[in-house]
Amino acid sequence: MNAEFVALLRPYLKYAGDQEISADAKLRDLGLDSLRAIELLFAVEDAFDVVIPDEQLTDATFETPGSLWTVIEKLSAPSLDGCA
Amino acid sequence: MITEDCLAEVCQAAEKHARQADLDARFPEAVLDAMRQTGLLGLMVPAEFGGGGGTLTDLADATIRLGRVDMSVAMIFAMHCQQVVTLAKYASEQLRAQVLPAIAAGQVYIASVTTEAGKGGSLLMSESPSELADGTLRIDREAPMVTGGLHADGFLITMQTPGATSPTQVDLVYAARHQLTLETRGDWQPLGMRATESVPMHISGQVPDWQVVGEPGTFRAIATQVFAPVAHIGWAAAWLGTAAGAYSRVIKHARSDAGRRQFDPSSQLVLLRLASPRARLDVVHALLKHAICVVHGQQDLSAAPVQTLLNTLKIRAADECFEAVSELLLLAGLRHGYLTQSPLCLERTLRDLRSAALNYSNDRLLLAGGSLALMDSEVRLA
Numbered sequence: 001m002n003a004e005f006v007a008l009l010r011p012y013l014k015y016a017g018d019q020e021i022s023a024d025a026k027l028r029d030l031g032l033d034s035l036r037a038i039e040l041l042f043a044v045e046d047a048f049d050v051v052i053p054d055e056q057l058t059d060a061t062f063e064t065p066g067s068l069w070t071v072i073e074k075l076s077a078p079s080l081d082g083c084a
Numbered sequence: 085m086i087t088e089d090c091l092a093e094v095c096q097a098a099e100k101h102a103r104q105a106d107l108d109a110r111f112p113e114a115v116l117d118a119m120r121q122t123g124l125l126g127l128m129v130p131a132e133f134g135g136g137g138g139t140l141t142d143l144a145d146a147t148i149r150l151g152r153v154d155m156s157v158a159m160i161f162a163m164h165c166q167q168v169v170t171l172a173k174y175a176s177e178q179l180r181a182q183v184l185p186a187i188a189a190g191q192v193y194i195a196s197v198t199t200e201a202g203k204g205g206s207l208l209m210s211e212s213p214s215e216l217a218d219g220t221l222r223i224d225r226e227a228p229m230v231t232g233g234l235h236a237d238g239f240l241i242t243m244q245t246p247g248a249t250s251p252t253q254v255d256l257v258y259a260a261r262h263q264l265t266l267e268t269r270g271d272w273q274p275l276g277m278r279a280t281e282s283v284p285m286h287i288s289g290q291v292p293d294w295q296v297v298g299e300p301g302t303f304r305a306i307a308t309q310v311f312a313p314v315a316h317i318g319w320a321a322a323w324l325g326t327a328a329g330a331y332s333r334v335i336k337h338a339r340s341d342a343g344r345r346q347f348d349p350s351s352q353l354v355l356l357r358l359a360s361p362r363a364r365l366d367v368v369h370a371l372l373k374h375a376i377c378v379v380h381g382q383q384d385l386s387a388a389p390v391q392t393l394l395n396t397l398k399i400r401a402a403d404e405c406f407e408a409v410s411e412l413l414l415l416a417g418l419r420h421g422y423l424t425q426s427p428l429c430l431e432r433t434l435r436d437l438r439s440a441a442l443n444y445s446n447d448r449l450l451l452a453g454g455s456l457a458l459m460d461s462e463v464r465l466a
Contacts, residue, residue, distance in 0.1 A: 015250035028208075028304055029253045034455045041459075057459040059308060059386035 001069045012040045023066030050075040086136040090122035102154040105279035111235050120190030128168040133184035140376045144321040151325020155436040156279030162318030167194040167240045169314050174298040195236035197227045209251045216246035229282040245301045254303040264289035276435030308386050320401035323440050324368045327405035330433045357415040361408035368401045388459040389466035395449040402440035409434050
């Protein structure tokens with residue numbers, strides 16, 4: 001997870017307070033509900049210039065910062081390698 | 085094994101007590117006794133624990149039958165089955181071995197405790213903290229509505245996970261009646277669903293930590309995979325049965341000697357008003373059967389198309405069944421539609437079905453539906 005991603009997450013996690021957001025924290029426990037998940041999705045897609053396919057928009061993807069970051073990394077990998 | 089005779093016996097008891105239970109707003113204990121004695125209470129207990137090993141289709145079929153005579157009884161039964169299916173899938177070995185055979189033997193009727201004041205009806209949140217010390221979990225919470233709470237032998241209760249840092253960290257805990265102190269905090273005088281006797285209660289007590297159902301903090305997953313889907317299927321079946329029963333009574337009346345004088349089959353108005361409720365019921369029935377197939381066939385029910393379908397089942401069943409009976413009232417007229425003494429029982433049925441859109445609010449599910457729609461740009465149909 002990079003710092004930009006963690007900073008992007010924080011406004012959507014109303015119970016996170018000032019605590020560090022670890023890769024294996026439960027996003028739902030930190031306050032991400034289904035309405036906020038949509039807002040987070042749009043923010044992630046804008047910030048990282050990716051489109052997360054419908055079939056990956058599951059509870060598993062939004063379970064932890066780590067699981068969401070893994071999806072983002074995979075989607076942005078080709079362009080990072082210069083293969084896009 | 086749950087036979088047709090068992091179900092018929094419970095339906096007979098429900099029919100006998102429905103009017104008085106509604107009048108008194110009291111739980112139909114005689115009907116619960118019939119469920120205990122016939123084994124119906126154990127329908128959804130897996131066969132290896134001595135139960136009926138029922139499928140979701142069996143649950144829906146039995147609930148529809150009960151709904152035809154009394155919606156309160158159908159909801160009491162469906163909600164109990166929801167608790168049983170959840171225990172069978174997620175409870176620890178120790179808890180399953182202790183509780184499931186007792187349910188199968190008709191000794192344990194389980195009530196659900198998920199309501200709390202101040203959380204807007206959200207199933208996935210709890211404002212009630214729990215404490216864990218030396219392997220013992222302390223429960224202490226208010227519950228504004230507990231269906232059958234005065235008569236249940238066991239309770240499945242949502243609580244905050246011990247040490248929770250947010251209200252979304254929720255556990256589901258099983259507690260037997262003897263482990264709890266139960267105080268009734270008020271009366272039950274609702275518009276309909278009166279025989280569910282869903283009184284406000286204060287619930288306190290202590291249980292060993294192995295009575296937490298599933299891993300601590302995982303209630304959300306349990307709710308997504310089992311608790312909510314089975315609730316929506318069970319409720320839809322109860323509402324469908326209720327409306328189908330009312331419809332059947334109206335048609336039988338229309339074909340009786342007295343009815344033939346009231347309903348003229350050459351009247352286009354009568355024919356149109358007879359046809360419309362049927363279409364509503366067939367739509368709900370098709371949706372119910374399809375939802376059951378999808379739940380049986382999917383490993384992960386969290387995908388947006390599946391969640392949407394399950395929510396649509398609940399919303400449409402609530403609306404269509406209420407509308408169907410509302411139309412039946414207009415067709416039957418004042419005497420047979422509006423009066424409490426009418427043997428068609430449309431008035432009670434309408435009051436009962438008015439609760440359907442509120443029993444986990446349709447509006448809340450529609451809001452979730454908006455978010456789910458944005459998660460599914462391909463509009464994949466489950």
